[in-house]
Amino acid sequence: MQLLLIHSDYIEYEVKKSTPVAEKIEESFKQGRLEEALTAFMAVESFDEADPQQVVERAVAEIEKVAVQVKAESVMVYPYAHLSSDLSSPKVAVSVLKSIEKELSGKYNVMRAPFGWYKAFSISCKGHPLSELSRTIRPEESATCGEAVVVEEKKDEVVSEALKAESTAKS
Amino acid sequence: MQLLLIHSDYIEYEVKKSTPVAEKIEESFKQGRLEEALTAFMAVESFDEADPQQVVERAVAEIEKVAVQVKAESVMVYPYAHLSSDLSSPKVAVSVLKSIEKELSGKYNVMRAPFGWYKAFSISCKGHPLSELSRTIRPEESATCGEAVVVEEKKDEVVSEALKAESTAKS
Numbered sequence: 144m145q146l147l148l149i150h151s152d153y154i155e156y157e158v159k160k161s162t163p164v165a166e167k168i169e170e171s172f173k174q175g176r177l178e179e180a181l182t183a184f185m186a187v188e189s190f191d192e193a194d195p196q197q198v199v200e201r202a203v204a205e206i207e208k209v210a211v212q213v214k215a216e217s218v219m220v221y222p223y224a225h226l227s228s229d230l231s232s233p234k235v236a237v238s239v240l241k242s243i244e245k246e247l248s249g250k251y252n253v254m255r256a257p258f259g260w261y262k263a264f265s266i267s268c269k270g271h272p273l274s275e276l277s278r279t280i281r282p283e284e285s286a287t288c289g290e291a292v293v294v295e296e297k298k299d300e301v302v303s304e305a306l307k308a309e310s311t312a313k314s
Numbered sequence: 315m316q317l318l319l320i321h322s323d324y325i326e327y328e329v330k331k332s333t334p335v336a337e338k339i340e341e342s343f344k345q346g347r348l349e350e351a352l353t354a355f356m357a358v359e360s361f362d363e364a365d366p367q368q369v370v371e372r373a374v375a376e377i378e379k380v381a382v383q384v385k386a387e388s389v390m391v392y393p394y395a396h397l398s399s400d401l402s403s404p405k406v407a408v409s410v411l412k413s414i415e416k417e418l419s420g421k422y423n424v425m426r427a428p429f430g431w432y433k434a435f436s437i438s439c440k441g442h443p444l445s446e447l448s449r450t451i452r453p454e455e456s457a458t459c460g461e462a463v464v465v466e467e468k469k470d471e472v473v474s475e476a477l478k479a480e481s482t483a484k485s
């Protein structure tokens with residue numbers, strides 16, 4: 144996931160036109176505005192499909208950390224495909240975005256902009272040093288990669304044992 | 315280079331604080347605003363150092379192409395480091411940004427936001443299908459890779475000639 148966090152005086156959006164991957168939305172979801180918000184522009188990536196739940200948790204942790212630092216009580220979850228050239232499937236993206244919205248909802252005034260729509264938007268970035276931050280979030284290595292590393296370690300052990308044996312044989 | 319083009323009702327910025335790589339700027343450069351502008355957020359990348367002039371030309375071509383499509387007469391050149399995790403040196407970045415500003419200046423009302431400053435900014439994106447576009451620009455492969463491609467083409471010709479010969483022999 145690519146995450147761009149902007150501490151905003153305001154953020155507002157209005158849907159203009161659906162794309163072929165547009166989320167079905169209620170009328171009330173077609174526009175939104177938050178004042179004094181942390182805007183979280185995010186692109187869910189193909190890497191994230193290996194463990195979407197972990198990515199949700201780590202994204203939420205990052206957003207919360209920055210929200211505390213800048214003292215933001217509102218969060219706008221805003222899908223932003225242009226942050227990555229290696230996107231996840233739309234299905235995973237929507238699921239991740241909804242989960243992030245849900246996880247933050249207890250503690251913050253949260254709004255989510257709909258996925259897959261052309262949207263007009265306006266934003267004002269405050270400009271202080273913490274008002275623009277970007278993060279790359281990747282799931283920790285999947286089982287396959289993890290095992291690969293373990294295999295490598297085992298090979299090292301084997302070599303080490305072989306060298307010990309050779310050394311013993313020579314002595 | 316990573317390029318994010320936003321067709322904007324307005325874009326405005328105001329410098330807030332210098333960073334260690336801040337460009338030295340005149341008072342008049344500390345804030346700016348354009349109406350009905352194509353905003354070009356850009357991150358100059360390490361790849362671009364291989365041929366900055368080529369990257370300038372290709373970025374200018376992309377910006378002009380979109381400016382014509384959306385009928386924008388103003389362009390804001392806006393450094394945006396958060397679009398990449400593999401940035402060029404600040405020196406190359408400033409040089410590329412200034413060159414892009416200069417190349418566009420004959421044909422458009424151009425403004426450039428200063429490099430290396432924390433800035434407050436406000437933008438309104440129009441939301442039509444061409445109002446948000448992203449591009450990755452890389453210098454074309456160096457001589458080595460270019461030659462490799464040519465070799466590949468020659469191989470195709472050789473195969474094609476061989477097939478023709480075979481076909482002739484059979485008939």
Ligand SMILES: [Mg+2]
Nearest residue numbers: 265267436437
């Ligand atoms: Mg305004």
